[in-house]
Amino acid sequence: MSRTFSVVILSQPEGGYFVQCPLLPGCYSQGETVEECLVNIREAIELTVEDLTAA
Numbered sequence: 001m002s003r004t005f006s007v008v009i010l011s012q013p014e015g016g017y018f019v020q021c022p023l024l025p026g027c028y029s030q031g032e033t034v035e036e037c038l039v040n041i042r043e044a045i046e047l048t049v050e051d052l053t054a055a
Contacts, residue, residue, distance in 0.1 A: 003049070007041050009034060024048045 010018045012030075019037040020028035027048045029040035 005045055007038075009037055021045055021048075024052075 005021050005023055007019050007021050010020075012018055016030060016032045017034060017037045018028065018030050019041045021041060021044070024045065027041075027044050029037065029044045031037035031040050
């Protein structure tokens, strides 16, 4: 089953990016590039959903 989640990417003043998934509180990550952020947030979303469905 495939799910789609919206994310918000914010450029950081010191460099890099912060990314969060507003639908999943506490689900966030970071990266040096937008592409890296997207890879990292996908993993964070997968882990968060896994934890939520196991509860």
